[in-house]
Amino acid sequence: MGRERLNDITMRIFSTGWSEDVDGPGRRWVVYLKGCNFRCRWCANPEGIDPAPEMLFYPARSGYADTACPHGAVKDNALDRARCAACPDRPCVGVAKDPAFELAGRELGVDELVARALAARPLLRQGGVTFAGGEPTLQADEVLAAAAALRDRQIHTAIETNAGTPGFARFPGQVDLIIADVKCVSPDRHREFTGADNSLVADNLAAAAARQRDLLVRVTLVTPFNDAPAELARLAGLLGRLRKQRDRLRAQVLRQHHLGGPKYAALGIEYPMKDAPCPPPSRARELEGLLAEAGLDVEPPWSAKT
Ligand code: SF4
Numbered sequence: 001m002g003r004e005r006l007n008d009i010t011m012r013i014f015s016t017g018w019s020e021d022v023d024g025p026g027r028r029w030v031v032y033l034k035g036c037n038f039r040c041r042w043c044a045n046p047e048g049i050d051p052a053p054e055m056l057f058y059p060a061r062s063g064y065a066d067t068a069c070p071h072g073a074v075k076d077n078a079l080d081r082a083r084c085a086a087c088p089d090r091p092c093v094g095v096a097k098d099p100a101f102e103l104a105g106r107e108l109g110v111d112e113l114v115a116r117a118l119a120a121r122p123l124l125r126q127g128g129v130t131f132a133g134g135e136p137t138l139q140a141d142e143v144l145a146a147a148a149a150l151r152d153r154q155i156h157t158a159i160e161t162n163a164g165t166p167g168f169a170r171f172p173g174q175v176d177l178i179i180a181d182v183k184c185v186s187p188d189r190h191r192e193f194t195g196a197d198n199s200l201v202a203d204n205l206a207a208a209a210a211r212q213r214d215l216l217v218r219v220t221l222v223t224p225f226n227d228a229p230a231e232l233a234r235l236a237g238l239l240g241r242l243r244k245q246r247d248r249l250r251a252q253v254l255r256q257h258h259l260g261g262p263k264y265a266a267l268g269i270e271y272p273m274k275d276a277p278c279p280p281p282s283r284a285r286e287l288e289g290l291l292a293e294a295g296l297d298v299e300p301p302w303s304a305k306t
Helices: 003-007 081-085 110-119 136-152 166-170 187-194 199-211 229-243 261-267 281-293
Strands: 010-019 028-033 054-057 101-104 106-109 128-132 156-161 177-181 215-221 250-255
Touching (some): 003 136, 010 136, 028 136, 054 261, 128 136, 199 215, 199 229, 215 229, 229 281, 250 281
Parallel strands (some): 215 250
Antiparallel strands (some): 010 028, 010 106, 054 101
């Protein structure tokens, strides 16, 4: 794809940042795509779910939040979200730059993305660019165009995906690494805790197993969603069958955390799992053992490697 064409392509993002742990090997520049087809109740990036821009409001960060909004949307340290959503110019962010306000949601041109990645190349240290979210495969045209341009320039690319969209099938072979988050096998349970059907996931994973050279499946254990012994066995069964389709299959097991909790309050929404206990490390070891028995190459997150 020519450079002129890249000028015309923009993606919806809610943030960019740096990572050296769960987003791929080496030092990564992570582009967080806005919009997701799942509604996971433990989501650590709730501002990535809705495709539309949203304001995160942290009144404790500033003594001047009321005056930073000239449109009267802030009174007594509370944000009138209906008025804020209709804001014509968002001067709280663009002019006042008041720390109480964080706008999640903007367009990023693929041309700009590639230029920023090239400028950052000296910082990438055996890393690359990761497309996370949100769900990056919902913006398949845009992400694939960016990934192709980056690979042309010898920059390593990865996506982190729920593997549950029709667009996923376009990615195997088109990025250097696919990190597929597998939530749970039981359809009812999946629907209850993510608000979405998982019927596409198994087929998508099978397609990736056949066509993607570097594939890593990842399970984040969440209590009481997917950490019961029966569910661990089902996960190991699904991933073990996938392993038989290829020479090797990498796997990581993570545990739920509550680091995203303050964002729910900042968005003015309830955090559905705020009181849920995090699974103990022993539960993660248990699943790792089952996956190793099923023939997968179980590895720690990149930050934990020596
Ligand atoms: S986005 Fe507009 S309406 Fe909302 S707080 Fe900022 S200035 Fe006020």
